[in-house]
Amino acid sequence: MELLEGEKEVIVNYVEGILEEFDPVQENLVPILQEVQERLGYIPALAMEMIATALDLPPVDVYGPATFYNQFRLVPPGKYQFKVCMGTACYMAGGQIALDSFERRLNIKEGETTPDREFGLEHVTCVGCCTLAPVVMVGDQVEGHVTPTRVDGILLAYDAITDEKENEGDK
């Protein structure tokens, strides 16, 4: 994902600060990654390269653990993050259909973020209100009984569907 204007400086600044807090040994790789994600919300490639240089590792050895653990995300979260529930109840009630609808409408895959960083899409496993299955969380807001029509309704509420985007979806 392209970095926004001024984002590079922010990343360099934060990561340099974080690296100063840790001894530059490989054992600290995961704590450093956690700290970077905590402050930046995700782990940009630039940060991984900086960490690799600091720990004297090939960058691919930072990329490996960063992709291995589910807790790390390599793309920035959207301003509005759609979390589609894939818990047992939601899965059975058509969670996948809701996820597919989001993917089609936003033109991104699960785990990705739209290029303008407005909307992100991910799946979660049970948010604790299975009677409303299939459930989608938008930020802290719970949306229940999410059918493809309801997906369009949610997206309309967040101005995610403009004429332009709708046309792109039709192509």
Add this chain to the structure above:
Amino acid sequence: MSEKITITIDGKEITTDTEKKLLWVALDNDIYIPNLCAIREEERPYAGCRLCFVEIEGLEEPVTSCTQPVTEGMVVKTRTPQVDRLVKTSFELLLSDHRLQCNKCPKNKACELQKIARERKLKLKSKRIKHLERTFQIDDSPESFALDPSRCVLCNRCVWVDRNVAKAGCLGFSYRGINRIITTFNNVELTKSACTQCTLCVEACPVGALYFKE
């Protein structure tokens, strides 16, 4: 200090040095033990392919011969029902997500998997485990070779030579479980990575995952 000792493998008496790993002693004495990930120079073997199991008298369960140092008077059997079963299962699991199509593979007839199947009379197609077909982007950006992750058996050999011989630090494992693959940093093409195109990794690959273009 290494000293001369005598061990027995499949009834054959062998004189060797201590501090050697059993797998290499066997291979050096023309006793074949299947292996994919073993590297002679490595002191701490990766032991990831789980194919080099043997049974040793006095030990309850089969052990991987690549990690087993030889000791005086050791009595080893390379073929027992228990060993065969372990090797068969490991082999079937390795092949369960391996794109076969041997006749289209550049490593056909020089492939370690084919060799193991021949030596141990195993089938390349398993009925027991459902085959998982996966499609990957083939990276053919380097001039002389290409990387096709769908044929990779995750043996770590290319990563090892990349780090220890070529010292490039280009290849590594990414993702987890069934999604684990060999990638470059940030999954970019090889030509855009730290790859020096030394082709040592291609020579190290026991299967057709890294292969020379015609």
